[in-house]
Amino acid sequence: MNNLSELYGEDYAVTSEQPERYYWYKTAGGERFGVRKARLSDEEHMLLCTLFYHEVDSDMEDPVQQKWVSVLFDENLDVSTVTEKPVRYIHFHLKEVPSDFTEFKEAMIGLFSTEVIFLFKNEKEGLMVQENTEGEQLVEELEQMAAALTADFFIEMSLFVGQVIEDTTPSNLLNTYQTEKRWFTSGIKLIPSQLVFTQPAIVPAILFSEASKETIHYIKTLIEPVSEDAELLKSIRAYLEANLNITMASKQLYVHRNSLQYRVDKFIERTGIDVKSFKGAVMVYLALLTYELR
Amino acid sequence: MAEIKLNHIYKRYDNKFEAVKDFNLDIQDKEFIVFVGPSGCGKSTTLRMIAGLEDISDGDLVIGDRRVNDVAPKDRDIAMVFQNYALYPHMNVYDNMAFGLKLRKFDKKEIERRVMDAARILGLENLLDRKPKALSGGQRQRVALGRAIVRDPQVFLMDEPLSNLDAKLRVQMRAEISKLHQRLQTTTIYVTHDQTEAMTMATRIVIMKDGVIQQVGSPKEVYDAPDNVFVGGFIGSPAMNFLRGQLEDGYFTMNDVRVKVPEGKMKTLRDNGYTNKEVLLGIRPEDIHDEPVFIESSQDTKIKAAIDVAELMGAETYLYSKVADQDFIARVDSRSDIHSGQHIDLALNMNKCHFFDTETEQRIY
Numbered sequence: 001m002n003n004l005s006e007l008y009g010e011d012y013a014v015t016s017e018q019p020e021r022y023y024w025y026k027t028a029g030g031e032r033f034g035v036r037k038a039r040l041s042d043e044e045h046m047l048l049c050t051l052f053y054h055e056v057d058s059d060m061e062d063p064v065q066q067k068w069v070s071v072l073f074d075e076n077l078d079v080s081t082v083t084e085k086p087v088r089y090i091h092f093h094l095k096e097v098p099s100d101f102t103e104f105k106e107a108m109i110g111l112f113s114t115e116v117i118f119l120f121k122n123e124k125e126g127l128m129v130q131e132n133t134e135g136e137q138l139v140e141e142l143e144q145m146a147a148a149l150t151a152d153f154f155i156e157m158s159l160f161v162g163q164v165i166e167d168t169t170p171s172n173l174l175n176t177y178q179t180e181k182r183w184f185t186s187g188i189k190l191i192p193s194q195l196v197f198t199q200p201a202i203v204p205a206i207l208f209s210e211a212s213k214e215t216i217h218y219i220k221t222l223i224e225p226v227s228e229d230a231e232l233l234k235s236i237r238a239y240l241e242a243n244l245n246i247t248m249a250s251k252q253l254y255v256h257r258n259s260l261q262y263r264v265d266k267f268i269e270r271t272g273i274d275v276k277s278f279k280g281a282v283m284v285y286l287a288l289l290t291y292e293l294r
Numbered sequence: 295m296a297e298i299k300l301n302h303i304y305k306r307y308d309n310k311f312e313a314v315k316d317f318n319l320d321i322q323d324k325e326f327i328v329f330v331g332p333s334g335c336g337k338s339t340t341l342r343m344i345a346g347l348e349d350i351s352d353g354d355l356v357i358g359d360r361r362v363n364d365v366a367p368k369d370r371d372i373a374m375v376f377q378n379y380a381l382y383p384h385m386n387v388y389d390n391m392a393f394g395l396k397l398r399k400f401d402k403k404e405i406e407r408r409v410m411d412a413a414r415i416l417g418l419e420n421l422l423d424r425k426p427k428a429l430s431g432g433q434r435q436r437v438a439l440g441r442a443i444v445r446d447p448q449v450f451l452m453d454e455p456l457s458n459l460d461a462k463l464r465v466q467m468r469a470e471i472s473k474l475h476q477r478l479q480t481t482t483i484y485v486t487h488d489q490t491e492a493m494t495m496a497t498r499i500v501i502m503k504d505g506v507i508q509q510v511g512s513p514k515e516v517y518d519a520p521d522n523v524f525v526g527g528f529i530g531s532p533a534m535n536f537l538r539g540q541l542e543d544g545y546f547t548m549n550d551v552r553v554k555v556p557e558g559k560m561k562t563l564r565d566n567g568y569t570n571k572e573v574l575l576g577i578r579p580e581d582i583h584d585e586p587v588f589i590e591s592s593q594d595t596k597i598k599a600a601i602d603v604a605e606l607m608g609a610e611t612y613l614y615s616k617v618a619d620q621d622f623i624a625r626v627d628s629r630s631d632i633h634s635g636q637h638i639d640l641a642l643n644m645n646k647c648h649f650f651d652t653e654t655e656q657r658i659y
Contacts, residue, residue: 095347099366103397111382144426147380151441152394154367154374156347195378230333230487254460 001031011036025052054122068119068129071170072177079170083131089162089177090116090128090142091184097123098155107152111145127177139196146195160184160197191292204289220290222283225270233288235263236275240285244276296358296371296448296481297323298344303353305339305505313339315505317353324479326472330492331502331528337485338453340502344483345451346370358448370449373442377454379434380441381426387413388422391440398445405444412440415474432463439471443478450482456491468494489529493517501525519648523655526576526648532612535582535622537575538652541568546575548618554594556644562659563649573658574650579612581646582624584638592641599624601636615640 005012013034016022022034025048032055035048048054070076098104101123109118120126138161146157162180165173180199186209187194187202197205208216226232235253239260242249246264250257267275274280298321305314314336321327329337342348344355346367355363362370374380381390388409395405413419416436426434435455442450455471456464472495475482486492492499493513501508501516501524509521520526526534539548544560546553555563563569583589589596599615606628613624613632624640632638649658 099368107393107397111384141383143378144381144383147376147378148382148390148393148441150347151374151376151380151438152397154346228332 001027001033004033004035008035008039011039023048024055025049026055027052049123065117065119068117071174072119072127073121075174077170077174081168082170082173083129083168085131085168086164086166087168087173088130088164089160089180090130091160091162091181092126092128093158093184093188094124095156095158098153100153104149104153104155107149139198142196158184158188158192158195158197160187160202161199163199191289193292204286205293208289208293216290216293219283219287222273222287223271226267227291232263232267233291235260236267236284237288239264239275240281240288244281297321297356298449298481298483299354299356300340300344301354301356303340303343303355304351305336305343305348306351313505314343317507319500319507319510321481321483323481326475326482326484326495326497327500328492328496328498329483329485329500329502330487330489331508333487334504335502336505337487337500337502339505341451341453341483341485344449345372345374371447372449372451373445373447375435375438375442375450375452375455377457379426379431379438379458381434381437383426386423386425387418387429387437387440390426390437391444394441394445408444408446409440412443415443415477416440416470431459432467435459435467436470439474443474448481450480452482452484454486455484456486456488464491471495490531493529499529501528503528519657520576521657523574523576523650526650526657530578532579532623532625534576534578534648536650537577537617537620537622538572539575539618540570540572542570546573548620551597551618553597553642553644559644559647559649559659566658568649568658572652574652574655576648576650576657577622577642578646579623579625581643582622582626583641583643584613584624584626584630584632588643589639589641592643595642595644597640597642599638599640601632601634601638604632604634604636613640 013022013036014032016034019034021038022036023040023045024032024034026032040048067079067082071079071082105118105120115130115132117129117131118126119129142159142161146159150156160180160183162176165176183199183202183206184197187197187205190205190209223233235249235255238253239246239249242252246257246260250260253260264275267273271284273284275284300317300319300321303314303317304312306312317336317340319327329340331337339348343350346362346365350363354361357370357372382393385393391409391412392405395408400408410419413422416439418433418436418440421429421433426437429437435458438455452471456467459467468491471484484491484495496513498510498512499516500510503524509516509525511519516525516529520529520534523536527536537548539546541555541560541563544555544557546555563573583592597617599613599617601613601615603614605612605614609628610625611628611630611632613626615622615624626632650656651658
């Protein structure tokens with residue numbers, strides 16, 4: 001640290017009244033320091049980001065955000081109440097660091113109403129805390145938003161929509177954050193093409209992450225007789241996701257319900273698995289997911 | 295506007311899996327190129343490499359006259375349209391289309407001009423104040439197209455943009471995208487798994503399987519002269535029929551069924567050493583005829599068929615049948631009034647058939 005202080009001289013600080021003028025970093029031991037932005041070239045900043053943890057939002061002034069950062073990122077449980085309302089976390093992960101990070105961040109923040117608190121853990125990941133936890137269209141809207149951001153910034157992102165958290169004690173908020181983040185990380189690793197993950201959808205991915213190759217191969221072979229028939233697999237997936245409701249699934253697929261009924265029967269005939277039964281459906285769902293695993 | 299060159303492009307993942315292998319293609323300015331193939335064939339991966347969303351493991355990607363492998367995606371002057379409507383749910387149509395331009399610091403007047411132009415082209419003028427939620431699927435995808443058009447890029451990249459639409463709307467939007475291309479003349483690369491989309495929209499089609507290009511050609515070329523069994527079976531609906539048999543004395547024989555092979559084709563087969571060997575005969579459903587006049591004049595390519603299922607499609611009927619225990623489909627005029635269970639005569643138009651090697655699956659003739 002002394003060497004850095006010596007190297008950057010007046011541009012090095014541990015505190016500042018104008019924190020927004022500095023890039024802030026933290027060592028593995030928790031020591032925090034800043035270097036004036038004007039002093040650093042992009043390469044130097046990148047190098048420091050590689051060596052130290054880069055605190056993206058340390059310059060924020062909003063006390064509510066500060067509380068959230070303190071609990072979730074600094075694991076400080078001495079904070080009094082963070083929120084009294086139930087909340088939901090929407091975690092995000094960017095595949096690349098946006099070259100125009102500030103604009104990207106502003107665009108993301110601008111996309112949500114004021115009820116969402118944005119917390120950037122670093123330049124690639126963070127979460128949105130949503131206080132208005134209602135929203136049936138949430139997953140679809142998030143998918144559209146993620147695709148729009150990709151189209152505008154050429155940065156791909158994945159999102160994880162967590163469950164509603166009723167117990168908002170700091171320890172539960174932190175625990176939930178850490179658990180969901182772990183799950184999200186496993187999901188991204190296993191199904192990188194997925195834009196939006198939800199808890200029910202991510203559980204099988206977690207199971208697969210701990211399963212042996214042989215097990216996954218075995219599950220995959222359950223539907224091998226139809227593995228080349230993309231249309232049939234798509235139909236069966238829609239049928240399962242519509243809670244085994246032929247009418248709903250056929251609307252989703254824009255096909256006549258008799259056509260879908262025929263496809264379901266064909267699937268049963270060719271695989272020998274009764275996908276109409278609960279147990280059969282679970283088995284087929286897991287088998288379908290294995291085809292999406294990297 | 296731009297030419298795009300893909301030279302020996304590879305995509306390898308960390309686990310050594312090769313998603314794209316030695317992809318070579320020169321795309322001319324103003325072309326509408328369609329990448330088509332089953333899921334996992336590498337078509338989207340190739341598109342994503344052109345966009346810069348995936349690194350290129352090996353090879354050169356040239357857009358215009360510069361190599362762009364290491365150029366940031368936003369500096370490649372391309373615009374993408376995705377399967378998911380890429381829209382900001384909380385912005386109205388106007389702001390959705392203007393957003394990308396605002397980001398690129400266009401002045402307000404220019405933004406307005408471009409958005410209004412695109413809205414006019416896409417018929418969105420009356421919807422500019424609406425939020426995506428208040429739009430139909432087709433309108434949403436039109437806004438997503440508008441977001442790409444306003445950018446006036448060198449290249450449009452479209453990744454299955456119509457997959458979320460119902461069949462009727464898909465046909466309509468297909469025509470709209472084609473018209474849009476005729477009007478804007480922007481080089482376009484379009485990815486789909488739907489061979490009908492590929493056939494109806496493309497200047498040239500690139501058919502892929504397992505990360506490898508199988509054939510590149512105009513829709514007519516790939517339909518009339520498929521390079522291999524995969525292309526023959528993939529392009530066309532219903533698919534090309536493949537019958538396994540032997541070449542004997544100028545005839546293609548399947549057990550006790552014999553059909554005469556035209557002399558020109560037979561000569562090529564003979565010259566290539568296929569006499570008395572097993573081959574695959576590929577014939578399209580519409581090249582199997584039930585008209586008495588045709589059968590009369592084609593006695594040596596006549597077969598007897600028991601119709602398993604006759605599917606009335608409107609103007610045409612699909613006949614599902616078997617010859618020498620091998621399935622095939624014939625596409626005949628609905629006026630024929632043929633029913634399931636009937637036994638009828640059919641004749642193959644052997645001038646239109648193809649022969650494929652049973653091992654390499656490549657076309658011999």
